[in-house]
Amino acid sequence: MKFLKIIFVFFLSIFIFSCxxxxxxxxxxxKKTSKKQQKPKPVEKSWDSLKHYNVDAFFTEYGKQNKETKxxxxxxxxxxxxxxxxxxxxxxxxxxxxxxxGYFNSTVFxxxxxxxxxxxxxxxNVFTMKQRYKYGNYLLKPEFRRNRKHKYGAxxxxxxxxxxxxxxxxxxxxxxxxxxxGAHHLDNEHTVFGEVYAGFxxxxxxxxxxVGPEEWPTVDIKMKVxxxx
Numbered sequence: 674m675k676f677l678k679i680i681f682v683f684f685l686s687i688f689i690f691s692c693x694x695x696x697x698x699x700x701x702x703x704k705k706t707s708k709k710q711q712k713p714k715p716v717e718k719s720w721d722s723l724k725h726y727n728v729d730a731f732f733t734e735y736g737k738q739n740k741e742t743k744x745x746x747x748x749x750x751x752x753x754x755x756x757x758x759x760x761x762x763x764x765x766x767x768x769x770x771x772x773x774x775g776y777f778n779s780t781v782f783x784x785x786x787x788x789x790x791x792x793x794x795x796x797x798n799v800f801t802m803k804q805r806y807k808y809g810n811y812l813l814k815p816e817f818r819r820n821r822k823h824k825y826g827a828x829x830x831x832x833x834x835x836x837x838x839x840x841x842x843x844x845x846x847x848x849x850x851x852x853x854x855g856a857h858h859l860d861n862e863h864t865v866f867g868e869v870y871a872g873f874x875x876x877x878x879x880x881x882x883x884v885g886p887e888e889w890p891t892v893d894i895k896m897k898v899x900x901x902x
Contacts, residue, residue, distance in 0.1 A: 711761035736766035764866035
């Protein structure tokens with residue numbers, strides 16, 4: 674009997690001891706992101722985004738990736754087809770860039786000088802102003818070429834004449850020579866970077882519109898510019 678009591682006390686003490694042991698709580702597992710899952714920070718290259726200080730680098734690279742040379746200008750007076758020159762690479766790439774972002778579609782032919790030029794690429798449209806402000810009104814270095822003259826149908830970049838000794842081009846504004854004999858007094862003054870190859874009659878129709886002060890047409894001549902090839 675005494676032996677049974679001893680066994681009973683032994684097992685009871687074991688039971689009490691086991692119940693008194695603290696229960697270990699599982700700790701939450703924190704999953705660490707592996708290096709493969711972490712997104713690398715993009716490395717900004719000199720041509721990633723257009724700034725006023727990286728114009729040449731940006732358009733050199735942009736030109737390599739966008740090799741189009743033919744552009745369509747549509748107006749209420751008809752269509753004008755233009756070929757851009759490969760040996761004026763920065764001006765060509767710039768014109769393609771502005772065409773692809775839709776800049777010209779908010780602009781007009783704002784100056785019509787009959788028997789001289791028709792000039793476009795600007796307007797009072799809010800979108801036009803925002804786009805120019807966005808890219809900082811950057812300028813383009815001249816790309817004068819002996820074989821690129823101001824003949825009839827030449828496409829050239831407008832520029833400021835005052836306080837511009839380096840003859841830097843406006844990237845946004847352009848003109849087309851409408852005078853049959855050309856405008857050769859502008860050779861080596863403005864960069865010629867393309868020429869009209871179809872739509873000469875449209876040029877002449879535009880040249881005959883009624884204009885007001887500073888040769889601005891009394892009715893806006895809107896344009897839509899798109900890539901052909």
